[in-house]
Amino acid sequence: MSEAGKDQWYSVQVLSGQENKVRENLNRRIKTEEMGDLVYEVLIPTERVSEIKRGKKTETTRKLLPGYVIVNMKLYDEAKALEERTWYFIKDTPGVLGFAGTKDKPVPMRPIEVENILAQVRERDETVKPKVSFEIGETVKIADGPFQNQTGVVEEIDPVRGKMRVSVNIFGRSNPVELEYWQVERA
Numbered sequence: 021m022s023e024a025g026k027d028q029w030y031s032v033q034v035l036s037g038q039e040n041k042v043r044e045n046l047n048r049r050i051k052t053e054e055m056g057d058l059v060y061e062v063l064i065p066t067e068r069v070s071e072i073k074r075g076k077k078t079e080t081t082r083k084l085l086p087g088y089v090i091v092n093m094k095l096y097d098e099a100k101a102l103e104e105r106t107w108y109f110i111k112d113t114p115g116v117l118g119f120a121g122t123k124d125k126p127v128p129m130r131p132i133e134v135e136n137i138l139a140q141v142r143e144r145d146e147t148v149k150p151k152v153s154f155e156i157g158e159t160v161k162i163a164d165g166p167f168q169n170q171t172g173v174v175e176e177i178d179p180v181r182g183k184m185r186v187s188v189n190i191f192g193r194s195n196p197v198e199l200e201y202w203q204v205e206r207a
Contacts, residue, residue: 027092027131028092028093028094028095028096028128029090029091029092029128029129029134030090030091030093030095030119030120030126030128030129031085031088031089031090031119031120031121031129032088032089032090032091032110032116032118032119032120033087033088033116033117033118033119033120034087034088034089034115034116034117035087035115035117036086036087038115039064039083039086039087039088039089040064041114041115042062042089042113042114042115042116043062043063043064043089045113045114045115046059046062046089046091046110046113047062049109049113050062053109055105055106055109057094058093058094058103058105058106058109059091059092059093059094059106059109059110060092060093060094061091061092062089062090062091062092063089063090063091063092063141064083064085064089064090065083065084065085065090065137065140065141066081066082066083066084066141067081067082067084067140067141068080068081068082069081069082070201070202077164077202084137084140084141085137088120090129090134090137091110093106093110094106095107095126095128102125154174154177154184154201154204154206155174155177156174156175156176156177157173157174158173158174158206159171159172159173159174159207160172160173160174160186160204160205160206160207161204161205161206161207162186162188162197162199162203162204163203163204163205164202164203165199165203167188167190167197170188170189171188171207172186172187172188172189172197172204173186173187174186175187175196182200182201182202183198183199183200183201184198184199184200184201184204185197185198185199186199186204
């Protein structure tokens with residue numbers, strides 16, 4: 021264990037829809053009950069998604085692991101005995117159902133799992149992912165821009181740039197139009 025267990029992350033199951041409330045409650049209790057030496061960080065892995073609603077581009081935050089928070093904490097001492105203070109601190113938090121995948125002896129998440137989740141969160145903090153993903157050959161409706169309310173067929177998708185090329189029929193001819201994901205919706 022490196023640095024008194026600071027690399028130990030646990031998946032904590034919570035009531036669905038209560039993730040934010042549980043995180044706020046844990047963070048507040050960490051300060052008031054002076055648990056900062058045992059509970060280091062509480063995260064809700066999320067991503068930003070964009071979609072068109074009523075013709076307007078909206079951005080929302082979506083949870084990657086609904087019903088779970090991940091907590092960096094010291095749950096076992098150097099002798100591998102359960103730190104009861106930490107155990108009850110988590111278990112007695114309103115909205116917490118228990119530790120994921122275990123009954124009596126929580127198992128820390130594997131470092132590669134934690135790194136993948138944290139990398140996903142960092143990457144998704146920087147980019148906004150479209151809520152709807154499209155496929156080549158799919159018919160879509162253009163929701164924004166000069167071709168608004170026209171339909172077209174997806175010819176090419178560029179997920180890195182968040183753009184796609186849609187073939188739109190203009191004056192009896194098929195014309196390729198480059199659009200951003202958020203400018204189209206399912207037809």
